[in-house]
Amino acid sequence: MERWKKLYRLFLEGYYENDKKNGYGIFSWKDGKMYQGWWLSGKQYGLGKFIINNESTYGLWEKGKVVKVFNEKEVALIEKDELEFKDFFSDSISKNLFNSNQKFSSPENFAINAGNILKLEMKKEYL
Numbered sequence: 348m349e350r351w352k353k354l355y356r357l358f359l360e361g362y363y364e365n366d367k368k369n370g371y372g373i374f375s376w377k378d379g380k381m382y383q384g385w386w387l388s389g390k391q392y393g394l395g396k397f398i399i400n401n402e403s404t405y406g407l408w409e410k411g412k413v414v415k416v417f418n419e420k421e422v423a424l425i426e427k428d429e430l431e432f433k434d435f436f437s438d439s440i441s442k443n444l445f446n447s448n449q450k451f452s453s454p455e456n457f458a459i460n461a462g463n464i465l466k467l468e469m470k471k472e473y474l
Contacts, residue, residue, distance in 0.1 A: 361386065371454050384408065385449060392441075394425070394432060394451050405451055407435050426450055 361372020367389035368374070374382045384395020390411035397404045397413075405422045407415040415435040417425065424430035432449070433442045 371457055373453075383453070384451070385445075387444065393445050394449050396451055407432055409436055409438060409441050422451060426452070 361368060361374070362370035364370070368386035369388065370386060371384070372386050379400070381398040382391060382395055383398070384391060385393030385408070387393070391408035392410065393408060395406060395408050397406065405417045406413045407417070414437050415432075417432075421430055425432050428447065431447060433445060433447060436442045
């Protein structure tokens, strides 16, 4: 008799390219944590919001790691295109990967193209 034990469940709603998260997406963990933001080659990359216990932290991710946490004033300036977030990347190559119109909020076409967005529930299960 096979016995399966569910360790955790993850949920992603977003874009995939070459079998990796790419573009805007929302990733949720079973414990309630959530990342809403931009991805590149399967890693958080660009502007994003991390939510834990209903508290949001806005930041800039590079290669899956936070390189800058923004305060409320900085978030508002970025949303109005009055603060250039790309200046905070640590890698000069990263500065050239993104255009400046990236925002913390989901892109306008994210909801419109819902039929083209991959909604994937991943279950990690072991014997």
